[in-house]
Amino acid sequence: MHHDAKIANVLFDKKTGQVICAIDFDTTMPGYFFSDLGDMIRSMACSSDEHNTDFSHLHIRKDFYKAIVSGYLGVMNNYLTDEEKKYIHSAVLLMIYMQAVRFFADYLNNDVYYQISYPEQNFDRATNQLTLLRNLEQFLSEEYNFSL
Numbered sequence: 001m002h003h004d005a006k007i008a009n010v011l012f013d014k015k016t017g018q019v020i021c022a023i024d025f026d027t028t029m030p031g032y033f034f035s036d037l038g039d040m041i042r043s044m045a046c047s048s049d050e051h052n053t054d055f056s057h058l059h060i061r062k063d064f065y066k067a068i069v070s071g072y073l074g075v076m077n078n079y080l081t082d083e084e085k086k087y088i089h090s091a092v093l094l095m096i097y098m099q100a101v102r103f104f105a106d107y108l109n110n111d112v113y114y115q116i117s118y119p120e121q122n123f124d125r126a127t128n129q130l131t132l133l134r135n136l137e138q139f140l141s142e143e144y145n146f147s148l
Contacts, residue, residue, distance in 0.1 A: 006043035038095025055131040100129035
């Protein structure tokens, strides 16, 4: 898509619910499949967004995860190598881990990149993503017999 494919970067028509277009093109660049797929799943298949601090209720919505992967492969299957297909689930693990590290690094650097509304927000965001990562690993193990 545009190397930042998360649900917040898609504009929808309020009346019809139909997609109008992608927005937020500040990161448009050539990239790897794992970036778009990983961030789509990170932002769409999670039960809540990265701002949620009720970590005990974060989980992977299985139907969303499966629909996103199925839809993605339905279009991209002929463009991906066998190795990329073999490790398709790693894309999501990688993006969630990277985002957790980015939030934590920003927290340690006095919140210079991500805007915050309270002092510990980037720490909480990092904890949110690490919780999601742990839950995704469990989900992939159970549903796909997948492990690294």
